[in-house]
Amino acid sequence: MAGPSFLGFERPDGRMGVRNHLLVLAMAGLTGPGARRIGGAIAGAVTIVIPYGSGLIGRDREVYRAALRALPAHPNVGATLLLGDNPPLMAELAAAAESTKKPFAALTMDACEQDALTMTERGLRAGARMARAISAARRVEAPLGALTLGLECGRSDPSSGLVANPLLGRIADRLVDAGGTAIIGETTEWLGAEHLLARRARTPAVAEAVRAAAAAREAMAVAAGIDLTGNNPGPTNIAAGLSSIEEKSLGNIAKSGARPIEGVLGYGEPPARPGMWVMDAPSYAPESLSGFVLAGAQMNLFTTGVGNSYVSALAPTVKLSANPVTTGRLAEQLDFDAAAVFRGAESAENAAERLLACVLELASGTASWGEILREGDEVISRFGAAL
Numbered sequence: 001m002a003g004p005s006f007l008g009f010e011r012p013d014g015r016m017g018v019r020n021h022l023l024v025l026a027m028a029g030l031t032g033p034g035a036r037r038i039g040g041a042i043a044g045a046v047t048i049v050i051p052y053g054s055g056l057i058g059r060d061r062e063v064y065r066a067a068l069r070a071l072p073a074h075p076n077v078g079a080t081l082l083l084g085d086n087p088p089l090m091a092e093l094a095a096a097a098e099s100t101k102k103p104f105a106a107l108t109m110d111a112c113e114q115d116a117l118t119m120t121e122r123g124l125r126a127g128a129r130m131a132r133a134i135s136a137a138r139r140v141e142a143p144l145g146a147l148t149l150g151l152e153c154g155r156s157d158p159s160s161g162l163v164a165n166p167l168l169g170r171i172a173d174r175l176v177d178a179g180g181t182a183i184i185g186e187t188t189e190w191l192g193a194e195h196l197l198a199r200r201a202r203t204p205a206v207a208e209a210v211r212a213a214a215a216a217r218e219a220m221a222v223a224a225g226i227d228l229t230g231n232n233p234g235p236t237n238i239a240a241g242l243s244s245i246e247e248k249s250l251g252n253i254a255k256s257g258a259r260p261i262e263g264v265l266g267y268g269e270p271p272a273r274p275g276m277w278v279m280d281a282p283s284y285a286p287e288s289l290s291g292f293v294l295a296g297a298q299m300n301l302f303t304t305g306v307g308n309s310y311v312s313a314l315a316p317t318v319k320l321s322a323n324p325v326t327t328g329r330l331a332e333q334l335d336f337d338a339a340a341v342f343r344g345a346e347s348a349e350n351a352a353e354r355l356l357a358c359v360l361e362l363a364s365g366t367a368s369w370g371e372i373l374r375e376g377d378e379v380i381s382r383f384g385a386a387l
Contacts, residue, residue, distance in 0.1 A: 001141050001143060003143060003144060003178060004143070004144040004174075004178070004356060004360055005141050005142060005143050005144060005360070006018070006141075006142055006144070006146075006147070006360045006363035006364045007139035007140065007141060007142070007363075007364040007365065008075075008139055008140065008142045008146065008298075008363065008364070009075075009078065009137050009139060009140075010140055010142075011075050011100075011102070012100065012101035012102065013073070013075075013100070013101075015075040015146070015296070015298075016075060016142040016146040016147075016298070017074075017075040017076045017077070017078070017298060018075075018076060018147075018298045018299055018315075018316060018362070018363040018364075018365075019076040019298075019314075019315075019316065020044075020076070020078040020134055020135075020137050021044065021045065021046045021076055021077050021078060021314065022042060022044060022045040022046070022077075022078065022079050022080075022081065022127060022130055022131045022134065023045075023046055023048065023071060023072060023074075023077045023079070023080045023081070023314070024038050024039040024042070024045050024046070024047045024048070024080075024081045024083070024123070024127060025047075025048050025050075025068070025071055025072065025080060025081070025082050025083065026047075026048070026049040026050065026083045026084070027050055027053055027068055027082060027083065027084040027085075027086070027089070027090075027093070028050065028051070028052070028053035028054065028084060028085050028086070029049070029051040029052065029053070030085045030109065031049075031083040031084055031085060031109065031116075031119070032049035032051060033116065034083055034116050034119045034120045034123060035047050035048075035049055035083050035123075036049065037120050037124075038081065038083075038120060038123040038124050038127050039127075041124055042124070042127050042128055042131050043131070044131060045127065045131065046313050046314055046376075047313075048071060048313060048314070048377075048378045050064065050067065050068070050380055052064070052382070052386065053084075053085075053086065053089075054086070054386075054387075055386035055387035056386055056387075057384070057385075057386065057387060058383070058384055059383045059384065060382055060383050060384055060386065063267060063268060063380065063381065063383070064380065065089075066268060066294070067268060067294055067380050068082075068093050069093065069096045069097075070268065070270075070294045070296075071293075071294070071314070071378075072093075072096070072097040072100055072102070072104060073096075073097075073100045074293065074296065074314060075296065075298055076298055076314055076315060077102065077314070078102060078103070078130075078134035078137060079102055079103035079104065079130035079131070079133065079134050080097055080102070080103075080104050080105075081104075081105050081106075081107070081123055081126055081127045081130065082094070082097065082104070082105070082106045082107075083106075083107050083108075083119060083123060084106070084107075084108050084109070085108060085109045085110070086108070087108050087110050087111075090106055090108050093106070094106045103130045103133055103134060105123075105126040105127070105130065107119050107122055107123055107126070139364065139365065143178065143179070144174070144175060144178040144180060144356075144360070145175070145178040145179030145180040145274065146180065147175060147180045147181070147298055147299065147359075147363065148180065148181040148182070148183070148271070148295070148296050148297045148298055148299075149171070149172070149175060149180070149181070149182050149183070149297060149298075149299055149300065149301055149359075150182075150183050150184075150185075150288075150289060150291075150292025150293070150295075150297040150299070150300040150301070150312075150315070151168050151172060151182055151183065151184045151255040151256070151300070151301050152184075152185070152186070152255075152285060152288055152289055152292070152300055152301070152302040152303070152317075153165055153186070153189075153251070153252055153255065153302065153303045153304070154285040154302065154303075154304055154308040154310065155236050155237070155304050155305055155306050155307060155308040156237055156248060156251060156252075156303070156304065156305045157237070157305025157306055157323060158305070159305050159321065159322040159323040159326075159339075159342050160251050160303050160304070160305045160321075160322070161247070161248070161250060161251020161252075161254060162251075162322070162342065163322035163338055163341045163342045163348070164303035164304075164305075164320055164321060164322040164338055165251050165252065165254040165255045165303055166254045166255075166348065167303075167320070167322075167338055167341070167348065167351055167352055167355055168254075168255040168257075168301050168303060169254050169255055169256060169257035169258065170257065170348065170349075170352035170355075171257075171301065171352060171355055171356055171359065172255065172256060172257035172259070172276060173257040173258055173259055174352075174356060176257070176259045176274070176275055176276050177259070179274050180274055181271050181274045181275060181276075181277065181296075182256070182257070182275075182276050182277070183265065183271070183276075183277045183278070183279050183292055183295060183297060184252070184253070184255050184256045184277075184278055184279070185278070185279040185280075185281040185282075185283075185288045185291055185292065186252055186281065186282075186283040186288055187213050187214060187217045187278075187279075187280050187281060187282075187283070188217045188218075188221070188228070188282075188283045189248055189249050189252040189253075189283055190210070190213070190214045190217075190249055190252070190253060190278075191214055191217070191218055191228070191246070191249050192246030192249045192250070193246065193249035193250050193252070193253050194210055194211055194213075194214035194249075195211070196250075196253060197210045197253055197256065197261055197278060198210045198211050198261075200256075200258070200259070200260055200261045201260070201261045202260045202261060202262050202263070202275075206261055206262070206263050206264065209263070209264040210261065210264055210278065213264055213278075213280040216280075217280075236306060237305075255301075255303070256276055256278070257276060259275065259276045260275065260276065261276055261277070261278055262275035262276060262277050263277055263278075264277075264278055264279075264280055265277050265278065265279040265280065265295060266279075266280060267279065267280065267281045267282075267291050267294075267381055268290075268291045268294030268295055268380075268381075269294075269295060270294075270295045270296050271295065271296075279291055279292070279295065281381070282381055284379075285302070285308065285310050286310060286377060286378075286379035287379050287380070287381045289302070289310070289311070289312045289315070289317065289378075290312065290378045290379050290380055290381070291381065292312075292315070293312055293314050293315050293378060294380075297315055298315055298316075298363070299315050299316050299317070299318065299359065299362065299363060300312055300315050300316075300317040300318070301317075301318045301320070301355075301359070302317050302318065302319050302320070303319075303320055303321065303322075304319065304320075304321050304326065304334075305321065305323050305326065306323065306326055307321070307326050307329070307330050307333070309333050309370070309373075309375050310375060310377075311368065311370030311371075311375050311376045312370075312376055312377075312378065313376030313377050313378050314376075314378060316362050316363070316367075316368045316370070316371060317368060317370050317376070318335045318336060318355075318358060318359060318362055318368060319333060319334050319335050319336070319368070319369065319370060320334060320335060320336035320337070320338055320355070321334050321337070321338065321339070322338035322339055322341055322342040323339065323342065324339040324342060324343060326339075327339045332369055332373070333369050333370075333373070333375075334369065335358060335362065335368050335369055335370075336354070336355055336358050338351050338355070
């Protein structure tokens with residue numbers, strides 16, 4: 001295969017997974033403890049608990065149901081065990097999961113006579129059978145363009161905007177040029193730099209959507225009486241040397257590279273085609289990474305200045321820093337060290353080649369530190385009140 005490639009799992013819909021997880025998914029808080037018991041007992045399982053469900057209205061209801069359909073369909077999922085307490089909704093979701101043509105099993109509290117221990121026993125047996133079945137899958141070669149990457153930053157400092165985030169921008173450009181997809185989010189961190197994103201918009205309508213998304217977040221902060229100075233950048237960012245939201249935003253958008261912006265995605269919305277996309281989403285890393293996962297990202301690249309251990313549970317997350325103090329202190333949490341670029345001892349071009357090789361290595365099965373240390377979780381955003 002010509003060009004950069006990785007070894008992945010081919011799914012029935014044609015997408016490539018970089019992992020082959022058994023997903024144990026609790027669709028409400030009531031079934032969360034059982035899901036954790038089952039997932040903890042099965043090697044290689046990933047447990048995701050959505051702690052809310054009943055009473056959701058409006059956008060929250062839409063995002064919640066979309067998440068429950070998207071997670072079993074995710075390319076890193078080989079099979080799904082879905083646990084719930086709403087039989088009509090379970091029937092709807094079971095039909096959606098079956099349409100993925102991947103192994104799937106569903107259990108409701110009603111079918112288990114409201115006995116959480118019965119659900120645990122039945123779920124453990126069903127999950128173990130599926131885990132055994134998907135273990136027979138083998139990796140095949142896939143091109144770089146088969147990847148969708150979420151690009152994140154957290155607890156940033158000057159080294160993030162000067163070195164680490166621009167490195168992600170180089171990777172984004174390489175990926176897009178190869179026919180792949182990249183996504184940035186953190187809308188609040190476009191403020192003061194949104195005109196630079198809009199300038200790269202594929203169409204005037206996309207440019208206006210970028211400006212409108214940033215303006216809406218700023219208006220949201222004003223309406224809540226929040227002064228973004230001291231809130232974003234936060235105290236940790238300020239202590240690390242960032243002075244304003246504009247400075248942080250310039251660093252954030254550097255992750256997007258230089259290719260045209262194809263469009264503005266809603267939270268968790270899958271891109272309609274390959275290319276560079278921006279997602280109108282919260283800046284809080286757990287919600288942001290989960291938005292990328294719901295959109296289909298098989299991996300995330302996550303820069304940090306002073307250190308940030310959070311990663312996605314479902315999508316391997318490449319953690320990197322260019323701060324020499326941080327890279328020396330967090331050797332077992334950072335997957336890539338770009339400090340030599342910050343010190344002037346390595347070119348950005350060479351570091352980008354090393355980072356691309358790291359991405360492809362982890363995509364092919366090498367474990368990230370976040371996976372080894374089980375730092376991962378998924379947090380689906382909420383947008384309003386519930387009944």
